[in-house]
Every structure is written in C-alpha cells, then in structure tokens.
Amino acid sequence: MDFYTGKVLRIDLTAGTTRVEDLDADYARLYVGGKGLLFRYLWDEVAPGLDPLSPESPLILAPGVFAGTAVATCSRLGVGFKSPQTGTIMDTYVGGSFGAEMRFAGYDLIIVTGAAPAPTVINIRDDVVELRDAAKYWGMTTGDLEAALREDLGVQTKILSMGPAGETMIPWACISVDHFHKAGRGGGGAAMGSKNLKAIAVRGTGSISVGDAREFLADLHRMHGKYFLAPAHIWAWEEGTPVLVDVMNNGGTLPTYNFTTSGTDLAKGLNSESFLKIRQRKRACYQCVMACRNFHSVDGVEGEGPEYETIAICGPNCGIGDIAALVKYNAECDELGLDTVTTGVVTGLAMDLTERGVHDFGLRFGDIDAYLEVPKLIAARKGIGAELCEGSRAVATRYGEPGNAMQVKDLELPGYDARATFGMSLAYATSDRGGCHMRSYPAMDEITTGTLPPDSLEGKALYNIDGQNISSVRWTGVFCDFWFPSANEIAQVWRHLYRRKVADEEVLLVGERIWNLGRLFNVREGFTPADDSIPEFMLTRPLKGGVAAGKVITVERFKAALGEYYKLRGWDEQGVPSEAKLEDLGVDVRL
Amino acid sequence: MSHVLISNKRCTGCHMCELACSAWHEGAFRPSVARLRVEVDPNAGRSRGYTCLQAACKKCAAACPTGAITESGGVVRVDAALCDGCADRPDGPACVAACPTKVIALYPETHKAFKCDLCDGEPQCVLFCQNPEVAAVTLKEEQPHRMRVEAD
Numbered sequence: 147m148d149f150y151t152g153k154v155l156r157i158d159l160t161a162g163t164t165r166v167e168d169l170d171a172d173y174a175r176l177y178v179g180g181k182g183l184l185f186r187y188l189w190d191e192v193a194p195g196l197d198p199l200s201p202e203s204p205l206i207l208a209p210g211v212f213a214g215t216a217v218a219t220c221s222r223l224g225v226g227f228k229s230p231q232t233g234t235i236m237d238t239y240v241g242g243s244f245g246a247e248m249r250f251a252g253y254d255l256i257i258v259t260g261a262a263p264a265p266t267v268i269n270i271r272d273d274v275v276e277l278r279d280a281a282k283y284w285g286m287t288t289g290d291l292e293a294a295l296r297e298d299l300g301v302q303t304k305i306l307s308m309g310p311a312g313e314t315m316i317p318w319a320c321i322s323v324d325h326f327h328k329a330g331r332g333g334g335g336a337a338m339g340s341k342n343l344k345a346i347a348v349r350g351t352g353s354i355s356v357g358d359a360r361e362f363l364a365d366l367h368r369m370h371g372k373y374f375l376a377p378a379h380i381w382a383w384e385e386g387t388p389v390l391v392d393v394m395n396n397g398g399t400l401p402t403y404n405f406t407t408s409g410t411d412l413a414k415g416l417n418s419e420s421f422l423k424i425r426q427r428k429r430a431c432y433q434c435v436m437a438c439r440n441f442h443s444v445d446g447v448e449g450e451g452p453e454y455e456t457i458a459i460c461g462p463n464c465g466i467g468d469i470a471a472l473v474k475y476n477a478e479c480d481e482l483g484l485d486t487v488t489t490g491v492v493t494g495l496a497m498d499l500t501e502r503g504v505h506d507f508g509l510r511f512g513d514i515d516a517y518l519e520v521p522k523l524i525a526a527r528k529g530i531g532a533e534l535c536e537g538s539r540a541v542a543t544r545y546g547e548p549g550n551a552m553q554v555k556d557l558e559l560p561g562y563d564a565r566a567t568f569g570m571s572l573a574y575a576t577s578d579r580g581g582c583h584m585r586s587y588p589a590m591d592e593i594t595t596g597t598l599p600p601d602s603l604e605g606k607a608l609y610n611i612d613g614q615n616i617s618s619v620r621w622t623g624v625f626c627d628f629w630f631p632s633a634n635e636i637a638q639v640w641r642h643l644y645r646r647k648v649a650d651e652e653v654l655l656v657g658e659r660i661w662n663l664g665r666l667f668n669v670r671e672g673f674t675p676a677d678d679s680i681p682e683f684m685l686t687r688p689l690k691g692g693v694a695a696g697k698v699i700t701v702e703r704f705k706a707a708l709g710e711y712y713k714l715r716g717w718d719e720q721g722v723p724s725e726a727k728l729e730d731l732g733v734d735v736r737l
Numbered sequence: 738m739s740h741v742l743i744s745n746k747r748c749t750g751c752h753m754c755e756l757a758c759s760a761w762h763e764g765a766f767r768p769s770v771a772r773l774r775v776e777v778d779p780n781a782g783r784s785r786g787y788t789c790l791q792a793a794c795k796k797c798a799a800a801c802p803t804g805a806i807t808e809s810g811g812v813v814r815v816d817a818a819l820c821d822g823c824a825d826r827p828d829g830p831a832c833v834a835a836c837p838t839k840v841i842a843l844y845p846e847t848h849k850a851f852k853c854d855l856c857d858g859e860p861q862c863v864l865f866c867q868n869p870e871v872a873a874v875t876l877k878e879e880q881p882h883r884m885r886v887e888a889d
Contacts, residue, residue, distance in 0.1 A: 215766050216756045216865060242779070243752070250769065289780050301776055324779035351845065353767035359760040363861065370867050383870055428871075429782050430751035435867045437749035441782035450782060 148355050149211050149643050150174060155253045155275065157268060159341050160201055160260030164275040169254050176734060178622035179211030182660045183255060184226030184237050189663065189735050191257065194670050198230040198333075199315060199340040201261035207306070207346075208255050209245030210624035214354045214433075216366050217639055218374050219626035221246045221432035223306075223323065228671075229332040230340075231317040231488070231537070232555045232580045235667040236332035239584075239624060240306075241431035242324035247304040250350025262342040269299060270348040280344040285310060287481035288322045289449075291345060299347050307345035308335035309483020311525035315339040316535050318488040318558075319525075322480070326439070326450035327431070330485045331557060332579055362642050369638060370435060374629050382438035382628045383428070387454035388418040390561075390594075394458065397593035397600070398692030399566035401559070402462040403511055404498035405552050405684065408563055409692030412467035416457050420469050431626075438628050445470040452476035452486065455583075458561030459490035464497060465511025471518065478521040491558035492534045493520045495542060495550065504545050507534075549682025555580030555673070564684055566694030567592040569606040571685070572707055575678045576610060578664040584627070586613025601697050603704070607711035618664075619657030659731040662715075662723045670737055675721045678708060738811035739876050740793060741773060741853065741860050743786025747873035750777040750784040754862035754874045758853075761861040772853035773840060773862055773874075786874070787838040789813065789853040797852070800835035802826075805850065815841075815850045822848040 150169060157164045173186045184206055191204040205227045212220035223245030229236035248256060251272050258268070265280035283291055288309050295305050304324070311319040312335030319335025320328045338344070356362050381389050394400040395413040402408050414420075424444040430437035439450050452460065452472060460479075461472050479486045496507040507530045509516045523531030534541060538558055542551035552559045557580030564571035569588025577585040588609055592600035598609070616633060623639075625631050631639075633650040640648040679685075685704055688696045712719065716727030728736065743754070755771035763770060774787045791813050798806040798813055805819035815832075822843050823830040832841050832850050841852040853860075855876075866874035 214756075216753060216760060218753075243777075250767070293780055301778075324777075326779065326782075351767075351769035353759070353763060353765040355765040356760070359764045359766070363757060363760050363865075367864060367867065375868055383868060427746075427782065428749050430749035432752055433756060434751050435753055435865070435871070437751065437868065437871060439749075448782075 148357050149215070151249055151252050151254050151352075151354070153253050154255040154257060155270070157256065157258045157275065158260040159258065159262040159266060159277070159343060162262075162277055166273075172734070176732060177660060177663075178619075178656055179254070180208055180224045180624040181237050181618055181621035182656065184208045184224050185235060185660055185663045185667065187255065187257065188226050188228070188235055189667055192228045196228060198228040198233065198337065201341070202259060203228055203337065203340070205258045205334070205337050205341065206255060207248065209249055210622055211643065212623050212639070214246035214249040215356055216363060216433060217623065218366070218370050218436065219431070219434045219629045220623045221434065222624035222626055223329070224621060224624055225321055225329040225334050227332075227334060227337045229579065230315070230336045231333040232557050233671060234555055234579050234673065235664050236334070236579050237621070238321070238329040238331045238334055239621065240321065240323045240327050240329035241434070241626070242304075242327035243432040244304045244306045244323045244348065245624070246432045247348045247350050249354055250352050251348050252350065252352050256346070258341065258343065261340060265342050265344055267295070267344050268346045270346065272349070272351055283344050284313065288483055289325055289481060292325050295345060295347055300349065303347045303349050305345055305347050307483075308338040308343070309481060309525070311483045312336055312339040314525060314527055316484065316525060316527075317537060318485040319483050320485045322483060326480060328480070328485070330487065331582065335483045356642065357645065365642065369635065373631065373635050375435065379436065379628060379630070382436050385418045385422070386438045386440045388416075388421040388440070388457060390454040391417040391457055393594055394454075394561060394589070395462075396693070397566055398689065398694035399562045399589060399593055400458050400462060401552075401561060401563045403465055404463060404494040404550075405559070405563055406498070407689050407691035408566060408694065410462060412462040412465065415467045415469055416461045416472060424469065424473070434626070436628060442473060444473050447474050447477050449477055449480065451480070455560040456486040456490065459487050459494070463490060463494040464517055466514070466517060467512075468514060471514045475518055475521065478518065482521055482525040484521055484525060487560050488537070488558040489521055489524060491552050492524070492538050492541065493517065495538050495552070496530065496534060498550070499545055504547070549686075552681050552684070553581050554680055555677055557581040562589045563689060563694075564680060565689050565697055565699060566692065567600045568603050568699055569598070569609055571680050571699055571704055572603065572606055572610045572711060573613070574680050575704075575708060576614070576711055578661070578668065585617055586610040588613070600694070603699070603707040607707050607714055610711065611714055614661050615654055615657035617657070618660040619653055622656065622660070655731065659733055662728060662731055662733050663735065665717070665721070665723055666733070666735060666737060669722050675708070675719070678721060680704070738792055739855070739878050740791040741788040741855070741862055742875055742877040743773070743775065743788055744873045744875070745783070745785050747871055748775060748784035748786055749871055749873070750775065753865045753867070757861035757865035761856055770844065770851070772851070787840050789838070789840045791853070791855070794837070796835040796837065797832035797841050797850075800831040802831055806832060812855055813852065814854055815852060817847070817849045820849040822850065824848070
C-alpha cells in the first residue's frame, strides 16, 4: 500500500507485550491519516466515561499519511488520547522528527495502553521493540533526558518524552519531541506519567513507497515553490510567529493583565524586532523547507522559542515585558514539560486575584522573581503550585469568580482576547478540544488581514465551520498551518495518494466527516451545549484598553451565533449531529 | 568536476536532502540509505552534514581491493558487479574504512557498496534545499589542494 506502512504497533505496558497488526483499511479510506485515524481509533479504544489516567486509556501516535516523504511540513505527529485536562477527545500535534522516523520503523500508528510497573522507556528499532528500565532517567528534565537517551541509544535516535510535570501528572503536562517541539495541549505528558512511560525512542531504517517517486518529487518541487515558499508564507522564515506580537497588540486582542486589557507597551519589548536581536539561527522541523523556528540566546538561556502564544500569555498577560524573563519562563516550562499556555493563564489569574486582594498568592503582575518560580512549583505540586495545578476554573471558582477563568472545557485560552475578535468566541466554544485557536482562526481575517469586521458575529458561524473542516483534513497530512494549504492544494497532493484526479469537495468532505466524528465522541462523553461557551467575563465585561476597549460580545449575541452554528452544521439544538448529516458524510459510527 | 557540500552554518536540519536523495535513487523515501547524511543535535540546535567529495577525495577507490570503485568524469562510482562487499575482510569493507565522512556504506540488503553519483547531473539534494534563503546544500566546483569538509 503506497504512502502507508499498513502496520499498527500495539504496546501493552501492564503485560509488557507488543504486537503488530494491520492498519484497518476501511478506516484509512474514510479518515486518511493523522487526526482522522486518531479519532476513529479513539472511538473504538476509549469506552465512554473512561478515566483518562487509568491504565486502559490509550495513548495513540499518528503521523500523517505524508510523514517521511518530501511533502513539506508533513512531518507533524498527531498524538491522541482522552484528555486528563478536558475530558474531551484530544488531538495535539508536534513537529520535529519523531513522526517520520516511526514510519521508517514501519508503523502508521502506535497505540500504547496499560501502565508499566516501574518507570519505562519504549525503545523501537524497526521491528524490534524493547521495554527498558527507566529508573536512571526518572526525574530528568527534557534536555537532560534527550542528551542521556541519545548517548545511550545513538545520535540518530528520535525521542518523544515527558518531563517532571508528566511524572507528577499535572493535567496540562505536555509531550516533547526533539527537545523544543511540543505536543503542548491537553495533558499528553500526564497520560504518559499515568503509564510510567518516560519516553519512546525510535530509529527506523525502512522506506515509504509512493508509486513513481521521481514524478512525485518533481511535482512536489513545483508545489513547494508555487504555494509554500510563496510571499504569503515567507514571514515564517523571516520572522516566525513573533511577527504576530505587534499585529495582535495593535489589534487589541493580545491578552494583557489576565485578559483585562490590550495594546499596552509591555508587548513592545517582546515583538519580532526584539526577538531578532537575540536570534542565533533558524531551525526547521523534519521535511520542512521553510524553517520557521528561531533558536534564541539571552542571559545564558539558549533554545528554540518562545512562539507567539507563549509570548502573549506568559508575557503581557502576566504583566511581563522583559524578554529575558519571558525566555527563561518558557525554558522552565519546556524543561519541566508544561504547556506554556495553560501555565501562563493560571499564573496570570493568580496575579490578578492577588492584585485585587481576592486571595494572596504572593504573585503580582510583573514580579519577575516570583513569576519565574511558578512553573517549578506547579510541576512539583508545592507551595502555590499545589493549588494552581488544579487549573484556572478550579482556582477562580474557589475564590468566587468562575467567570474569570480564561478557559473553555478546562483548556486555557491562547493569545487572542475574543472581545477584539468576536469570531474567536465561537472558535473557542466549538473547538473539539476546548479553548484553542488551532481548529478555526477568525483572528486571521478579523485582525491580520482586516477583511472581516472584528466586532460582529455575523457570518462567523460559517467562517468557523469552514475553518474547522479544512483544518481537520489538513491534519490528516499532517500539513502545518504555516503552509495553510487550500483544499485545491491538498487535492493536488492527493492526486499522488489516490492516483487519480481529486476534487476539492472530496477533500473538504473528509474534513467535515472527521469533525463530526469528534463531536460524536464528545457527546458520548456527556458534553452538552452548556459546555460550548466562553468565560462569562469575556462575554459581558469590556476590555479596559486597546482598540477594542469598551466592546462587549453579550450573552445574547453569542448564543444566537452558537445556535446558527449548530444549524449550519446539521446538528440538533443539543449539538448532536443528525442521522441525515452522518449519512451524507459517510461517518461510520453512531451514538 | 564538482561535489555536493553542506554548510553546517546554514543548514536548518530539515533532512529534505536525504529524503530527496533516497527517493531519487531508491524509488521510495528511505533516508537511512541516502547518499549524504545530516546529523542534528536538537539540544544545541546544530546540524552537521556529510557528503562525498568525489574526485577530490577518491580514498574509497584507492582502498577498494577489487577495483569496483572508479572515477570517471569527476564522479566516483561503484560497479556493483565487481563489489563483493569485502566479505572476506575481517575489518569490514575497505572503502568504508577509508572514507573520511562515512558516506559510502554497504547496502543493507545486497551488502554491496553504494554512494553519491550526483544524480547523473542534477543532484536532488541541492534541488530540495529549496528555500533560497537557506541554500545550505550546494554544488561546489572542485578546488584543488583544498579538500576538506566545511566546518563551522
């Protein structure tokens, strides 16, 4: 089967056994790869109501169907599980080299279940899978662990790991690949921690066949030049995501002082110009000719990142405008294996509650010393960390301000305040994994291009639906958002996958099919329209500063737009996909 | 007379050169048998590339006991029919031992030596280092008496 290895590696850590089975051909036909296969297999593997930290809960690794080929950006690896943070279906993506390498080792999917009796590293060398004692690695931070594993297993070994925050099962502990690349959201690190799984190491020497490889190469070279290395995307090379700092701050959406204002001077020292001054060199993910990553060095801290979301949430949102402090905080989170977005939102909330005298966390906006201690305290569940590790909703609710918890479905919000980009309120509320900007992204046209009004929800239901459908199909590749391929561009690549002409509609159909499958999963887990909301403060209280100051979304407008969204989706008033819709889309499961 | 060279300073570590190389020669993506190699240290954010210097080196050809490796037109090639993989040599293949950058190896399935042949004129590794701002993999004209792997 060209493009697929056709094999699934199953590892049961409780029993200490591994086995290889065939990839389900029907699932591959309907759901292609990456996100699609993650969702379809999770539907089968996760019994409704399953405790995400129980041994039975699966952790699935699914590279896209183009991982390990020369399709630019498609090295991204999908990691899927029922989230210990949100309780929803969770697909979180990471660049770097692991996804391609596991395909060279021969696997389209790796499904890990069970819990090892003692700390374990899974070591994969093509068809040889070994469970190694990981006592010597336990407690190691990301960089130390990677160095030790490469020393022990060879420099070409690719590593996927959790940090100390995964060991303590912080609900938003992340997964790291190649040290600085993160499957950041939803608590994959906690899932690994619950399995006593410190890392998976892989080395693959096999091949991915693609039919006529020379013809494929020639066509890819054409497409990269025409569509990817094009003026619309070259910002990723020149600046990378820090380019968004000024754009979003000027647009009044960069969250500041715990989502109460925007457009402050704090962002000025954290903009792209500032990061260019500390940039050492550009780095790339595996199989990507763009190289969006920036390797920075400041005050003795070296490494890749931070990216825009981290800059916004861990910077101005915590009252921080000092680039060295921000880079250090980011590095702390990276080494401990913490999602920077949730960590930053929780830090900002604690600062807000302290400043207003609601509760004293000993943490004030802009207090760099106290700020830099937070990631360690959270990872260790010590001091204020013992409380903050419960997440923003639990903390805000305890102090009587549930509407001040900047999260949706317990996933904390990234770097866009919806009061300055109304469409993002629907994006957050309807995302399959909670507060996330990676499913649909109205900020693109409400702020960056300025082609849509930012203070209106008119037409935004459809905008979000289109975005969610195409992002779902992009992540079968797994294409990166920094290419942002259109349905037509994906269809041109799929011509090689299916050896026939592919219509744009066929591409979009797969995306909509996947999105509806994810919805069914969340409905099965008990999520209702009440969960499809955004923080009350964001709906009802205006921002104090920035160009969107004074604007209010209002509960009524939001609810009307959500109703419109369900209707356009072909879902009933409870947000459940109709039988006719599922039939049309060819979704092969039912509640 | 030319060879492929990788600038360690410019390389971003994307491995696209290895992918294109293997697809061209193997008919499938298999970077473990690519004719050039990039090693990446993610912690340091550094790459190190290894390529064949062709006629400027020729150490493999000099070491080959069966005459399977020869240079013609500036390209050093292996004649698979003459290569026996140094099956009888206790220290392993002579060409591999002689190669300063370890870009000649025995093919895993056939146990015969294989190496860079510049893709018969248009090296795919150079073509797929496609971002003009990166251009880390380039075709260098040979410079006599300056045979060395570029280092930082």
